[in-house]
Amino acid sequence: MSVAAAEAAAGGTVGHEPVPPPRRRGGSGYLLLLPGMLWLVLFFLVPTIQLVATSLYDPSGSLDTGYAMTWSFPNYWHALTSFTAPFLRSLVYATVSTGLALLLAYPLAYAIAFKSGRWKNLMLVAVIAPFFTSFLVRTLAWKSILSDNGFVVHVLQALHILGPDGRLLATSVAVITGLTYNFLPFMVLPLYASLEKIDLRLIEASKDLYADGFTSFRKVTLPLSMPGLVAGTLLTFIPAAGDYINAELLGTPKQYMIGNVIDSLFLVQLDYPAAAACSVILMLAIVAMVLFYVRRAGTEELL
Amino acid sequence: MATRTTDESPQTTSREEAGADLTLTSVTKRFGTFTAVDDLDLVVEQGRFFALLGPSGCGKTTTLRMVAGLEEPTSGTITIAGQDISRLKPYKRPVNTVFQSYALFPHLDIFENVAFGLRRRGVKDVKKQVQDMLELVELGGFGKRRPPQLSGGQQQRVALARALINRPQVLLLDEPLGALDLKLRRQMQIELKRIQTEVGITFVHVTHDQEEAMTMADTIAVMNQGVIEQMGAPAELYDSPATTFVSNFLGQSNLVKAEVVGRDGDDVVVDVQGSRVAAPRSRARRTDGTVWVGVRPEKVFLAHRGSETSDGSNLLGGGTVSDVSFIGVSTQYLVRMPWDQELTVFEQNSGARESFTVGDTVDLHWIPAHTFLLDADQDAHAGDLSYAALAGGPQ
Numbered sequence: 001m002s003v004a005a006a007e008a009a010a011g012g013t014v015g016h017e018p019v020p021p022p023r024r025r026g027g028s029g030y031l032l033l034l035p036g037m038l039w040l041v042l043f044f045l046v047p048t049i050q051l052v053a054t055s056l057y058d059p060s061g062s063l064d065t066g067y068a069m070t071w072s073f074p075n076y077w078h079a080l081t082s083f084t085a086p087f088l089r090s091l092v093y094a095t096v097s098t099g100l101a102l103l104l105a106y107p108l109a110y111a112i113a114f115k116s117g118r119w120k121n122l123m124l125v126a127v128i129a130p131f132f133t134s135f136l137v138r139t140l141a142w143k144s145i146l147s148d149n150g151f152v153v154h155v156l157q158a159l160h161i162l163g164p165d166g167r168l169l170a171t172s173v174a175v176i177t178g179l180t181y182n183f184l185p186f187m188v189l190p191l192y193a194s195l196e197k198i199d200l201r202l203i204e205a206s207k208d209l210y211a212d213g214f215t216s217f218r219k220v221t222l223p224l225s226m227p228g229l230v231a232g233t234l235l236t237f238i239p240a241a242g243d244y245i246n247a248e249l250l251g252t253p254k255q256y257m258i259g260n261v262i263d264s265l266f267l268v269q270l271d272y273p274a275a276a277a278c279s280v281i282l283m284l285a286i287v288a289m290v291l292f293y294v295r296r297a298g299t300e301e302l303l
Numbered sequence: 304m305a306t307r308t309t310d311e312s313p314q315t316t317s318r319e320e321a322g323a324d325l326t327l328t329s330v331t332k333r334f335g336t337f338t339a340v341d342d343l344d345l346v347v348e349q350g351r352f353f354a355l356l357g358p359s360g361c362g363k364t365t366t367l368r369m370v371a372g373l374e375e376p377t378s379g380t381i382t383i384a385g386q387d388i389s390r391l392k393p394y395k396r397p398v399n400t401v402f403q404s405y406a407l408f409p410h411l412d413i414f415e416n417v418a419f420g421l422r423r424r425g426v427k428d429v430k431k432q433v434q435d436m437l438e439l440v441e442l443g444g445f446g447k448r449r450p451p452q453l454s455g456g457q458q459q460r461v462a463l464a465r466a467l468i469n470r471p472q473v474l475l476l477d478e479p480l481g482a483l484d485l486k487l488r489r490q491m492q493i494e495l496k497r498i499q500t501e502v503g504i505t506f507v508h509v510t511h512d513q514e515e516a517m518t519m520a521d522t523i524a525v526m527n528q529g530v531i532e533q534m535g536a537p538a539e540l541y542d543s544p545a546t547t548f549v550s551n552f553l554g555q556s557n558l559v560k561a562e563v564v565g566r567d568g569d570d571v572v573v574d575v576q577g578s579r580v581a582a583p584r585s586r587a588r589r590t591d592g593t594v595w596v597g598v599r600p601e602k603v604f605l606a607h608r609g610s611e612t613s614d615g616s617n618l619l620g621g622g623t624v625s626d627v628s629f630i631g632v633s634t635q636y637l638v639r640m641p642w643d644q645e646l647t648v649f650e651q652n653s654g655a656r657e658s659f660t661v662g663d664t665v666d667l668h669w670i671p672a673h674t675f676l677l678d679a680d681q682d683a684h685a686g687d688l689s690y691a692a693l694a695g696g697p698q
Contacts, residue, residue, distance in 0.1 A: 199404075199406065201402055201404055201406040202408060202409075204373050204393075204402070204406065205408070206408070207372075207392070207393040208371055208393050208394070208398075208399055208400045208466075209394075209399065209420035209423060209465065209466075210420050210423035210424050210469070211394055211419075211423045212392070212394050215423060219419075219423075220410075223410045224409070224410055
C-alpha cells in the first residue's frame, strides 16, 4: 500500500496529466476568429444557402423568365430518378479508387515512415511533386498512357489479359485509374503523418509480449495509424465522389459521374434547379456516409 | 575482461532452479566500428535481483536488449536454463521487459495493456490473472483507464504488471525508475524489491544510479566501455573495488599515489609522500611498484595537527582544510595535502566529533583495514562523473 498512499499524498506533483493553462476570457479570441468567420460566411454559408434555395426553385423557370421560389421539393425526386446511374457510379468509382489508393498508399507511407532512412525527404518530395503540374495536364498524360496504341495496352494484350480489341481508355478502368492516381497523395500524406508519429518502442514492447511481426502490425501499428487512415480515406473519397475531370477525359458519357451531370446541367442545359438539387443530394450523401464511417472507425475527434 | 560468477546463492535450493540461470558467453555487439559490448561473460543465477550498473554508453542497455532479443549479438551466445536463445525472435523468448519509457499502448486501456501478453499466447480467461496482477502493483481499480490518465509512477507499475503477468524466466528492467522524481523513486525501489521477493523471478535491472543498484540488487555488475569491471555483492564492491573506475563510480574515493615498500604480516606497506600506510593484502589489487592507495571519505577521521591517534592507524599529516560543506547528517571537508592534492573527508555530525574550519591544519587518519590498493596504471579519475563534467570531457 505504501507507494499508492505516498503517491496520493504527493498529489499532482507526480502526475503526467497536463494542467490546463488558465483560460483568459476576453474579446481578443473572437476578434482573431473574425476573418475566418467572415470568410466562411461569405464563401461557404451564403453560397450553400443560395444553392439550397436554387434547388427549390420552380423548374419551369429560365434565365429569361426568371426563377420563382416555389419550394419545389419534387426537384429532388426528379434529380434522383433521372440521374440514378451517375449517382451510383460516383459512389462506386469513389469507393473503389479510395480502396485502391489505400492499398497503394499504406505500404508506401509505411516505407517512408519506417524504412526510408536518409531517402525519407526525397520520397516525400516525390509524393508531392505531381502537384507542381496541373491536375488537367496529369490527367491528359494518363490519356496517352492508357491509349489504344500505348505501351500498357500492348503489354496487356500480349499477356492476353486484354483481348485483341480490348482497350483501357474510355472504360471504367481508366476513370478509376485516373481517380486513384490523382488522389493518391491525399491518402499517402495523412497516413505518413500518423505512422511517423508511432513510437517504435511500442512495436518493440509488443514483440517483447509475444506478438510476431504481423500481430504487432495488426494490434499496434494499424490501430495507432487509424487517424491517418480515416483522414486519408476521407480526403480521397470526398473529392473523388464529386470529380468530373477524370470521367470527362478518360471516360465516355457511359462513365459519367454525378459531377459531369451537374457540370452539364449548370453550364450546358442551364437547368439550375436540377443542378442545384443534384449538388445538394451529393453533399448530403457524402456527409451522411462520412459521419457513419467516422463513427464506425471510432475516430470522432477528427471531426 | 572475464568476470567471476558470484558465490553460492542462498535462493538456489534445487537443481532445477539452478538450471534456470541466464548465461552470456563471450557476447560481443558492434555497431559499425563501435564496440558496444566487448566479449562479455556473465552468469545470473535464477531468482537473483541482478543490477547492471554503469554510465550512459557503457553497453548495459545493449546487453539487456540482446537478452530481450531486440538486438542481435555480433558474436557469442545467450542461454536461459541451458537453452540457446541468442538468435530467437523476441516473441519466442521466455523474457519480458519493463521499458525505460514504459511503452504502454496508448490505444488500449490498462486492463488490455496488462492482458496483451496473455492474449497473444492464446490464454482464454485472462480476467482473474489481470486483476490479480493489478492488485499486486496496487492498481486494482484502474483497469478501465487509459495510460495517459495515469501518473508516472502508476504507468511504471502498469509496465511492470504487463511484463510480470507472463511469468517470464527473466524480467528485464531498463532504467525503470529513471522518469520518476526522487521521493517516488525511493518508494518504488522498495516496492520493486518486495515484488521480486514475492514472485521469485530473476530480475536483471539496468541503471546508471549506483544508489538504486545498491538498494535493490543482490549482485551488481559494474560496466564500463562494454566490459564488466567488477561483479559482486554491493558491500563487496563498495569496500573492495577492483578498479579506479569502480572506486569512483560506486560512491567516492580518495586515491593517492604510493610506492609499495614491503610487507607486514597480512598487510602491504606503501610509502605515501614519506608516510607509511598499510593495507590488507586481500584488498590489494597490486602488491608491487606504484599503486593508488584508496580510502572512502567517510572512513577517514580528521584530527588537529600533531594530536594523538590510535596505534596502527594510517596517518597522512599536514593537510589544510580548504572547504567545509555542512550537509546535515554529515560535514564534508576538502583537505589540501602538502603535495597539493585535495582529499575528501566526511565526518558524521554525531556531536562526538570535533568540527573544523577553513585554514585549520589537520591530520587524516583511518583504520588500515579500510584501505585498498589499485593499479596505478589506471586513470585516477575514471568513473568520476563530477570530475569529467568539470573537465568538460566525455563521461
